[in-house]
Amino acid sequence: MSQTEHDQSAYRREQDQQQERPAGAGSAAASLELLTLLAAGVADLALDQLRQTADRAQDALRRADLRELLTDGVVELRKRGELATRRAGMGDENYLETMARRAAERTTSEGRPCA
Numbered sequence: 001m002s003q004t005e006h007d008q009s010a011y012r013r014e015q016d017q018q019q020e021r022p023a024g025a026g027s028a029a030a031s032l033e034l035l036t037l038l039a040a041g042v043a044d045l046a047l048d049q050l051r052q053t054a055d056r057a058q059d060a061l062r063r064a065d066l067r068e069l070l071t072d073g074v075v076e077l078r079k080r081g082e083l084a085t086r087r088a089g090m091g092d093e094n095y096l097e098t099m100a101r102r103a104a105e106r107t108t109s110e111g112r113p114c115a
């Protein structure tokens with residue numbers, strides 16, 4: 001029996017047990033139990049996602065073409081950076097050069113260095 005099938009059968013048993021309980025009995029206890037089960041479900045989901053991510057990372061590290069994959073990733077990020085700076089209106093100018101030029105203009109217009 002797989003983990004998913006086991007979880008589904010446990011869920012069905014829990015649902016059957018809840019239907020057998022009286023409707024108004026222990027509403028505070030039922031609310032606490034519900035919150036506990038929801039928190040456990042969220043934690044299980046988060047751990048499952050973390051486990052899957054770790055498995056994918058291990059698979060990626062085992063690749064024979066890891067160097068090429070990383071090189072392609074760096075090239076892609078650089079291109080994305082160039083597009084983002086163009087979109088922001090910075091164009092081909094270097095950001096630091098632009099800021100230095102503006103600071104120099106402020107210095108000459110005010111007659112003193114800016115702080």
